[in-house]
Amino acid sequence: xxxxxxxxxxxxxxxxxxxxxxxxxxxxxxxxxxxxxxxxxxxxxxxxxxxxxxxxxxxxxxxxxxxxxxxxxxxxxxxxxxxxxxxxxxxxxxxxxxxxxxxxxxxxxxxxxxxxxxxxxxxxxxxxxxxxxxxxxxxxxxxxxxxxxxxxxxxxxxxxxxxxxxxxxxxxxxxxxxxxxxxxxxxxxxxxxxxxxxxxxxxxxxxxxxxxxxxxxxxxxxxxxxxxxxxxxxxxxxxxxx
Amino acid sequence: xxxxxxxxxxxxxxxxxxxxxxxxxxxxxxxxxxxxxxxxxxxxxxxxxxxxxxxxxxxxxxxxxxxxxxxxxxxxxxxxxxxxxxxxxxxxxxxxxxxxxxxxxxxxxxxxxxxxxxxxxxxxxxxxxxxxxxxxxxxxxxxxxxxxxxxxxxxxxxxxxxxxxxxxxxxxxxxxxxxxxxxxxxxxxxxxxxxxxxxxxxxxxxxxxxxxxxxxxxxxxxxxxxxxxxxxxxxxxxxxxxxxxxxxxxxxxxxxxxxxxxxxxxxxxxxxxxxxxxxxxxxxxxxxxxxxxxxxxxxxxxxxxxxxxxxxxxxxxxxxxxxxxxxxxxxxxxxxxxxxxxxxxxxxxxxxxxxxxxxxxxxxxxxxxxxxxxxxxxxxxxxxxxxxxxxxxxxxxxxxxxxxxxxxxxxxxxxxxxxxxxxxxxxxxxxxxxxxxxxxxxxxxxxxxxxxxxxxxxxxxxxxxxxxxxxxxxxxxxxxxxxxxxxxxxxxxxxxxxxxxxxxxxxxxxxxxxxxxxxxxxxxxxxxxxxxxxxxxxxxxxxxxxxxxxxxxxxxxxxxxxx
Numbered sequence: 001x002x003x004x005x006x007x008x009x010x011x012x013x014x015x016x017x018x019x020x021x022x023x024x025x026x027x028x029x030x031x032x033x034x035x036x037x038x039x040x041x042x043x044x045x046x047x048x049x050x051x052x053x054x055x056x057x058x059x060x061x062x063x064x065x066x067x068x069x070x071x072x073x074x075x076x077x078x079x080x081x082x083x084x085x086x087x088x089x090x091x092x093x094x095x096x097x098x099x100x101x102x103x104x105x106x107x108x109x110x111x112x113x114x115x116x117x118x119x120x121x122x123x124x125x126x127x128x129x130x131x132x133x134x135x136x137x138x139x140x141x142x143x144x145x146x147x148x149x150x151x152x153x154x155x156x157x158x159x160x161x162x163x164x165x166x167x168x169x170x171x172x173x174x175x176x177x178x179x180x181x182x183x184x185x186x187x188x189x190x191x192x193x194x195x196x197x198x199x200x201x202x203x204x205x206x207x208x209x210x211x212x213x214x215x216x217x218x219x220x221x222x223x224x225x226x227x228x229x230x231x232x233x234x235x236x237x238x239x240x241x242x
Numbered sequence: 243x244x245x246x247x248x249x250x251x252x253x254x255x256x257x258x259x260x261x262x263x264x265x266x267x268x269x270x271x272x273x274x275x276x277x278x279x280x281x282x283x284x285x286x287x288x289x290x291x292x293x294x295x296x297x298x299x300x301x302x303x304x305x306x307x308x309x310x311x312x313x314x315x316x317x318x319x320x321x322x323x324x325x326x327x328x329x330x331x332x333x334x335x336x337x338x339x340x341x342x343x344x345x346x347x348x349x350x351x352x353x354x355x356x357x358x359x360x361x362x363x364x365x366x367x368x369x370x371x372x373x374x375x376x377x378x379x380x381x382x383x384x385x386x387x388x389x390x391x392x393x394x395x396x397x398x399x400x401x402x403x404x405x406x407x408x409x410x411x412x413x414x415x416x417x418x419x420x421x422x423x424x425x426x427x428x429x430x431x432x433x434x435x436x437x438x439x440x441x442x443x444x445x446x447x448x449x450x451x452x453x454x455x456x457x458x459x460x461x462x463x464x465x466x467x468x469x470x471x472x473x474x475x476x477x478x479x480x481x482x483x484x485x486x487x488x489x490x491x492x493x494x495x496x497x498x499x500x501x502x503x504x505x506x507x508x509x510x511x512x513x514x515x516x517x518x519x520x521x522x523x524x525x526x527x528x529x530x531x532x533x534x535x536x537x538x539x540x541x542x543x544x545x546x547x548x549x550x551x552x553x554x555x556x557x558x559x560x561x562x563x564x565x566x567x568x569x570x571x572x573x574x575x576x577x578x579x580x581x582x583x584x585x586x587x588x589x590x591x592x593x594x595x596x597x598x599x600x601x602x603x604x605x606x607x608x609x610x611x612x613x614x615x616x617x618x619x620x621x622x623x624x625x626x627x628x629x630x631x632x633x634x635x636x637x638x639x640x641x642x643x644x645x646x647x648x649x650x651x652x653x654x655x656x657x658x659x660x661x662x663x664x665x666x667x668x669x670x671x672x673x674x675x676x677x678x679x680x681x682x683x684x685x686x687x688x689x690x691x692x693x694x695x696x697x698x699x700x701x702x703x704x705x706x707x708x709x710x711x712x713x714x715x716x717x718x719x720x721x722x723x724x725x726x727x728x729x730x731x732x733x734x735x736x737x738x739x740x741x742x743x744x745x746x747x748x749x750x751x752x753x754x755x756x757x758x759x760x761x762x763x764x765x766x767x768x769x770x771x772x773x774x775x776x777x778x779x780x781x782x783x784x785x786x787x788x789x790x791x792x793x794x795x796x797x798x799x800x801x802x803x804x805x
Contacts, residue, residue, distance in 0.1 A: 071684060072798035092688065098797075099686020110681040124685040171685065 016083060017044040018179065018211055019068060024077035026063050026234075037063040039234040040077065045213070045227075047178070050205055052225035053215040059231040061215040062183060068213055069102050069181045070094045082178065099127045103172030103210075107184035109164040111156040117167045118143060118152040124174040142170035146200060162193035169200065179211040186221050198224045247719040247763030251726070254764060269608045270600040271625045272362060272615055274352040339386040344556050346501065346589030349378045353594040356586075358619065362598050365618055367611040369603045372511045373595035375503035375585050376576060384494030407468050420464035499542065502576035503585035503595075506532050511599055514569040514579050522550035522565030525581050532581035536561040540568050542577035554578070557588070657776060664780045668700055668788035676795060683797035692792050697785030704781020708774040715773055719763035726761035 021043040028035040038060045045051055045068075053061045066072040067079055070086055071094075079086045082101070086094065103124075111120045121139035122132075129135050143152055146166040156164050165185060172180045182201075186194035198221055205212050214221060222228050223242065230238040334341040356373045363371040409417065502513045506525035509516030516524045520540055526532045538548055543566050553560045561580075569575045586592050602611045612624045672679065682692055 066798045069684070072796070095683070095686060095688045098684060104681075104684045106681065108677065110677055112678055112681075123682070127686045127688065127691065175686065 015047065018047045018082060019043065019045040020078075020080040021067075022078045024067060024074045024079055026060075026067065026072070027075045036234050038067070038074070041234075041236060043229070043236065043239075045211065047211055048205075048209050049227055050202070050212040050225045051214070051227045051229060052222035053213065053229050053231060054217070054222050055231035055237075056217075058233075060234040061231055063234075064231065065181050065183055065213065065215050068179075069104060070097045095127075099124075100175060101178040103175065103177040103180040105165070105168045105172050105180060105182035105185045107187040109156070109161075109168045109188070111164055111167055111171075113156055116153045116155055117148060117159065117163075120156065120167055121171045121174055124171045128175055138174065139170070142173055143167065145204070146170045160193075161189050162196060165189060165193070165197055166200065169197075169204065173204065173208065173210070176208070177210060179213060182212065182214045182216075184216055185214060186216065186218055191220070194218065194221065247715065247722065247765060247769060250764050250766060250769065251722070251762045254762070269602040269605070269626065270612050270615065272358075272598040272600060272619065273596060273623045273625070274354055274621060334386050337386050340384075341386055342381075342383045345380045345382065346377045346585075346591075347380070348376075348591075348596055351376060351596045353591050353596045356593050356595045359595070359598055361618055362600055362615055365611060365614045367602055367604065367607045367614070368600055370508075370511055370601045372505060372508055372599045373582065374505075374513045374597040374599060375582055375589070375591060375595045376513060376597055377501050377585070377589055377591075379499050379501050379578075381497045381499065382494050387494075409466065413466050417464050417466070421461060424460050424464070499578065500576040501578045501580060501585060501589075503580050503582035504537075506581050511601060513576065513597070513599070514567045518567045518569050520566045520568050522563070524565060525579070526564075529581065529583060533584050534559075534561055535564045535581070537565045537567045537579040538563050539575060539577055539579075540566050541575075559588075660776070661780050661783050664700075664784035665787040668696075668784035669791055672696065672788045672791045675792075679792050679795050680797055683795065689793045693789035696789045696792050697782065700785030700788060701778065701781045704778045704784070707781070708777030711777055712770055712773050716765050716770075719765050722761065722763040726763065729761050 021041050024038055024041040024043075025036070026038040028037055041064065053064060055061050063072075067074055067086075068081075070081065070089075073079075073087050073089070073094075077087070081097065084097075086097070089097075111117075112123065115123060118136060118139040121142055122135040125135040125138065129138075140149070140152055143149055143166075146169055148163060148166055148170070151159060151163060151167075156167070159167065165188075168185075169180075172182075180201075185201075186197055189197060201212060201214075202224060204210070212225075214225065216222055226242055228238070228240045228242065229236055230240075334343055353375070359371050359373040362368060504512035504514055504525070507527045509524055514537065519537075522537075525535050525537060536554060538554075543549065543563070548554070548563055550563055550566060552563050554563060555561075567579065580588065582595070586594060600611070600615065602608050608626050612626050616622060616624045679692055682695075683689070687695075
């Protein structure tokens, strides 16, 4: 709560960009097949922004999210996150960065099916918070903030899609990250839940000042973003602000 | 665990059946048994080389017949030792007397002077030699029957003078006429004097006539057949008539049991040892006290409803049951154990034994010592655990061979299969959890933490599996113990327990011991530890495999799979 509260209310602070990408290229090789997923991306992303990544399947959205989420390193080029180069970092360092500064929301929610809602949130804090009680308390607090205080002990299978996604949001915010990366977060939600999700995300973004990067096909979702990046064939073909 | 239990059970059974000597602190057992009647041993007479050859009354022992056949004195001794069964009823009183009596016979196991023990003890490598006496007992109750009588008749020479029957007138006339004809003939030839004749013969005086030689036989022709017969000597043919004067009808009832004598002051070696005492106390080392004490096997006590403290009456003497024993010497388990001296006295085998139990200093020397004893006591049957084991057949032997041949491989195979299955299941599980593992990696879980998590889970499953497995294994072992099959074991080596009077009387001299050992699957602490450790090891192996697979998953590929 302390770190979350520290970030609360800090939105759109001017300063050096959170991300600086220069000539970022990602090539996948599988046998003789070579796929250029990203081709020389140059991009700066500011803190506190909500950015939508749009584009057809295979355009490179997920690859770009993986690089921004420190899940992967580029084949070529540079990525600076908070002034720190990621391209040459070890898995250990990248893991540390992810646990501390990046939250993830997945299209399939990716909750652990055998853990309850609060346990799913608390599990994200395991690498950073040794106290089980503190993890549980913060999980309950976060679930309350997403409106699920009455569903703490429920398994994911007993939650609706919208509720599961809200648990995923609470989990993404568990370590008070600098940025939340969402990959098609409304892909499995109906329009009503999608709207609720976006409203919640916007509210949390305003309250916690986190940077939100969303890969989406959904025009409605993209319209809520402050900045829209359109990709095609591994290149950014448009960069607009709402 | 079930396999280990069964294997352990077979091992226990084998130990019980195949290595009976070790259970009584003995390496070698020396006896003199009746050889199989089919023996083709030569009958070369060998001068006995030990001082017991020729033995005391009751036969020659270790008499150098190659150990396979009885010499005549042995055979006579054997018959003599067992003869009481046939003839002793007469000694119990006059016919009609009610009796209860116990007969003790060595069966097929010949007794020999107990001094042979010291000879065996002198053999190099022997640490101790203990004598023992093992006998069959017949408990008979009933009425003394009328016994067979022998009457010798005949052989006398009988001479008698019989007055001939009075002749009829016709016979007299014929006889007279016959004589006159003879006389006339003799007169005619000048051999008859004057004075007339008289049929009775004899010499006439004066001018009478005189029979010349040969005339008497001539006159004999004139006699009637009746007169001739009464003049012959009668010789009665000599013969001995054995006749049952009154058939020996009796209501005698017979039951059998076995007895043995042990040395109370040597409780660590003998047909039963103090270690096999289940209840009560050992025989007193005071000979006087021990004289009225017996030990009873648990099986016999159970069968007869006997308890420690009760008394047994044998031949009008009361013996107090001081302890219950559970001897394990297969084939030589007796029902009642007396002190040796007591049984020797009771069975009229004073200073005689029929077994020597030998301990050898070094287990490796057992065969060498056995050969030395055989040389020292020609004709002795020398049994070792190894020779017993060689002679054991039956399903136990087969099962144990199977366990020896396949048990280890089977257990290893099952273990490997269990590990393989556990590993594959864990791999499969990890593959199914790519999303979950990728998510954990994405939200900041390190590779090490994920691997530890996977291993902790599989270890937990291993612990759970171990607990459940031990429970199931224990249940299987209990079921096997409850309904497990009986394993037969047949040994032709240890003849003692097989000796029985009926067999002897029917000249069945092949000594074999057939017994059934109930298969159990004992649950040992070590077995549980092994089973549980196996489960944990399986969990660890599976966890290591799963962890290795999980560690290879990059968070990016997990997300890409998802996206």
